[in-house]
Each structure stands twice: as structure tokens, then as C-alpha cells.
Amino acid sequence: MKYGTKILHNGNELDPHTGALSIPVYQASTFHQHDIDNLGKYGYSRSGNPTRDALEKTLAALENGTHAFAFSSGMAAVSSALAILEQGDHIVAAEDIYGGSYRILTEFFRKFGISTTFVDMTRLENIERAIGPNTRALFMESPSNPLLKITDIAGAVEVARKHALITMIDNTFMSPYFLQPLDLGVDIVIHSATKFLGGHSDVIAGAVITRDEDLASKIYFVQNGFGAVLGPQDCWLLLRGIKTLRARMVMQQESAIEVALWLKKQSWVTNVYYPGLEDHPGHGIVKSQATGFGAVLSFETDTVQRAKDIMKRVRLWSVAVSLGGVESILSYPVKMSHAAVPQAERERLGITENLIRLSVGLEDAGDLIEDLNVG
Numbered sequence: 001m002k003y004g005t006k007i008l009h010n011g012n013e014l015d016p017h018t019g020a021l022s023i024p025v026y027q028a029s030t031f032h033q034h035d036i037d038n039l040g041k042y043g044y045s046r047s048g049n050p051t052r053d054a055l056e057k058t059l060a061a062l063e064n065g066t067h068a069f070a071f072s073s074g075m076a077a078v079s080s081a082l083a084i085l086e087q088g089d090h091i092v093a094a095e096d097i098y099g100g101s102y103r104i105l106t107e108f109f110r111k112f113g114i115s116t117t118f119v120d121m122t123r124l125e126n127i128e129r130a131i132g133p134n135t136r137a138l139f140m141e142s143p144s145n146p147l148l149k150i151t152d153i154a155g156a157v158e159v160a161r162k163h164a165l166i167t168m169i170d171n172t173f174m175s176p177y178f179l180q181p182l183d184l185g186v187d188i189v190i191h192s193a194t195k196f197l198g199g200h201s202d203v204i205a206g207a208v209i210t211r212d213e214d215l216a217s218k219i220y221f222v223q224n225g226f227g228a229v230l231g232p233q234d235c236w237l238l239l240r241g242i243k244t245l246r247a248r249m250v251m252q253q254e255s256a257i258e259v260a261l262w263l264k265k266q267s268w269v270t271n272v273y274y275p276g277l278e279d280h281p282g283h284g285i286v287k288s289q290a291t292g293f294g295a296v297l298s299f300e301t302d303t304v305q306r307a308k309d310i311m312k313r314v315r316l317w318s319v320a321v322s323l324g325g326v327e328s329i330l331s332y333p334v335k336m337s338h339a340a341v342p343q344a345e346r347e348r349l350g351i352t353e354n355l356i357r358l359s360v361g362l363e364d365a366g367d368l369i370e371d372l373n374v375g
């Protein structure tokens with residue numbers, strides 16, 4: 001079965017009780033037990049819920065995993081995956097990860113004795129160099145955020161395996177449609193399902209997927225124990241969004257390429273960061289490890305004023321945080337996704353006040369380009 005078919009037919013698309021083509025919203029907190037000596041499949045919705053079950057099995061299928069866990073947000077998914085680590089553990093993380101992930105590592109997990117070293121993961125030797133005796137995990141994001149840097153995932157996994165590290169990747173930007181990291185040897189895949197998986201800017205959700213039994217039981221312990229589960233209504237919204245994942249990813253990527261090529265030709269644009277461009281330093285690596293480049297890109301304008309003018313002028317692009325929805329979004333990392341990163345650190349990373357990030361939606365690409373044209 002081809003991937004596009006699997007998105008719709010993975011064994012979890014029908015309600016087993018009624019045959020309904022849309023899994024019902026099992027809006028229940030608790031379940032009657034007919035036989036106290038033989039408890040039913042569902043007991044209490046924090047521990048398990050039929051709508052969430054269908055979603056989790058679908059997510060596992062899409063990532064070629066065996067176990068998936070749905071969380072109340074992408075950050076709940078990131079935090080719950082990291083919470084399988086122990087006090088004293090050390091993490092090597094990519095330096096330009098999502099601002100919220102940076103914040104939770106530096107300001108929350110640090111309190112519990114889990115430390116992190118951030119490195120530029122475009123070079124594998126940087127990973128190797130940061131590994132110490134207590135290092136337990138490698139946390140990747142590829143493409144990174146917001147500069148779309150690319151990590152050689154299989155190469156990073158090889159380094160991690162030599163040191164018996166657990167490998168984790170935030171696969172939000174690519175979505176499982178373009179990249180299935182478990183097939184490259186990654187242990188744990190994380191998503192902000194708020195973005196491409198949901199796709200309609202109507203739900204906050206997260207997911208963690210693995211094919212390792214031991215890691216799965218640890219993650220389930222956190223999901224059930226910590227309790228940041230996704231509610232049944234939001235599970236249904238995600239199931240519904242996922243059905244069009246392929247159509248959205250293909251069309252949004254097509255427009256993203258058009259927008260990126262147009263931006264490159266503008267005299268007032270000084271840099272375009274999009275792995276789909278042939279001169280992007282990670283272009284070859286993405287081609288070897290993924291089936292697409294995604295629909296998120298960023299670019300720099302010649303002046304800060306120009307960046308601000310664009311944000312004031314646009315009518316079709318929403319100026320907002322988030323990405324991955326059917327509607328195009330323009331965001332300003334310094335004030336939005338990366339506001340949590342200290343200014344000095346941001347500047348070191350190249351996240352400047354001239355930088356704009358775009359998430360290309362389903363509108364006509366020509367209209368989107370016209371709307372950006374401030375030249």
C-alpha cells in the first residue's frame with residue numbers, strides 16, 4: 001500500500017462498533033466495568049479513550065512506529081518525552097530548536113538536574129564533541145527553526161548509537177508525509193500536531209511516536225501519570241485533519257517553492273532559507289533522507305523597516321505565530337516563536353530583526369507573492 005493510501009486506510013478509520021466512517025467523539029471520562037475481575041479495554045479517559053486510541057494508532061502508522069501517544073500540546077509532547085530521562089542526565093540538543101523547547105530545557109528540566117548542551121547539528125563532529133559521560137539523549141529538529149538548517153539524521157543516529165544515546169527528533173516541520181525518522185534509526189519522534197498534522201489552525205495538540213517497547217512503556221507512564229492527554233474532541237479534529245495531509249503537503253510545498261524562488265529574485269531580499277532551493281547547504285541531505293522539503297521558509301530583508309512594512313502591508317498572510325495551516329502565516333521569530341531565546345543567543349544564531357518566517361498555505365501562489373511584494 002502506498003503512503004497516500006495508508007493515510008486514509010490504516011485500520012483505524014472505521015468505528016469498530018458502528019462502522020461509522022468518522023471515529024465518534026467518545027466524550028466520556030469513565031467507562032462502566034461489566035466484570036470487576038475482567039476489566040474492559042477502557043477504564044478512565046486519562047489512561048485510554050477510544051477516540052484517542054484511533055488517533056494514536058493512526059499516528060503510529062503514519063510514522064511507521066508501533067506506539068503513539070497524543071498530548072494536549074506539542075510542548076506537552078516534548079516535555080513528556082524528555083521526562084523519561086533521569087536526574088543527572090545530559091542532553092545534546094540542536095541550537096536553533098523551537099523557542100518553547102529551548103525554554104523548557106533551560107528553565108525547567110535544568111531545575112531537576114537535567115542539563116543540555118546546544119550545538120550546531122549541521123556538523124556531526126559538533127555532536128560528538130558535546131557528548132560526555134552523562135549524556136543520555138540527542139534532541140534534533142530538522143529542518144531547524146527558524147533558519148531551516150538540516151541535520152544528517154542517519155549520521156547523527158550513528159554517532160548517538162556509539163554512545164548508547166536515546167535519539168529524539170521534533171518532526172513538526174516535515175510532517176510524517178515527507179519524513180519518517182524512525183526508518184532512519186531515530187528512537188522517538190515528536191510532533192506539534194497543532195501544525196501540519198492538524199492543518200487547520202483549530203487545535204493545539206502534540207504526539208510522541210516510537211517503535212521501541214521499553215521507551216513506549218516509559219512514555220506511557222508519563223502520559224498517564226503526568227496526564228497531559230489530548231481530549232476526545234481535539235483527537236477527532238486531528239483525525240479529520242490528517243485525512244488531507246497528503247493533499248495539503250503536496251500543494252503547500254509546491255507554492256512554497258514558488259514563493260522561495262520569487263523571493264530569491266528580489267533586490268530587497270538578502271537571504272532565503274528554504275531546503276528546497278538547490279543552493280541550500282542541506283539540499284542534498286534532505287533529498288537523501290526525506291521525500292520533500294516542506295512548506296516553511298524564512299528570509300531576510302535588507303532593512304528592519306522593510307520587514308516591518310511587509311508585516312503592516314500584507315492582507316492575505318496572517319501575521320501570527322504558528323505554521324502548517326491551510327492559511328498562509330507570516331511570523332516574526334524575534335517577537336514570536338523565539339522571543340523566549342535570550343537576545344544575545346538569538347543574535348549569535350542569526351535570528352535577526354530582519355528575519356521573517358513564512359508558512360505557505362493553500363491560497364493561490366501568485367496571490368501570495370503579490371501580497372508580499374513591497375519592492
Ligand SMILES: *Cc1c(COP(=O)(O)O)cnc(C)c1O
Nearest residue numbers: 073074075098170172192194205
Ligand atoms: C509549535 C511547535 C512546537 C510546540 O507545539 P505546541 O503545539 O504549540 O505546544 C514544538 N516544536 C515545533 C517545531 C513547533 O513548531
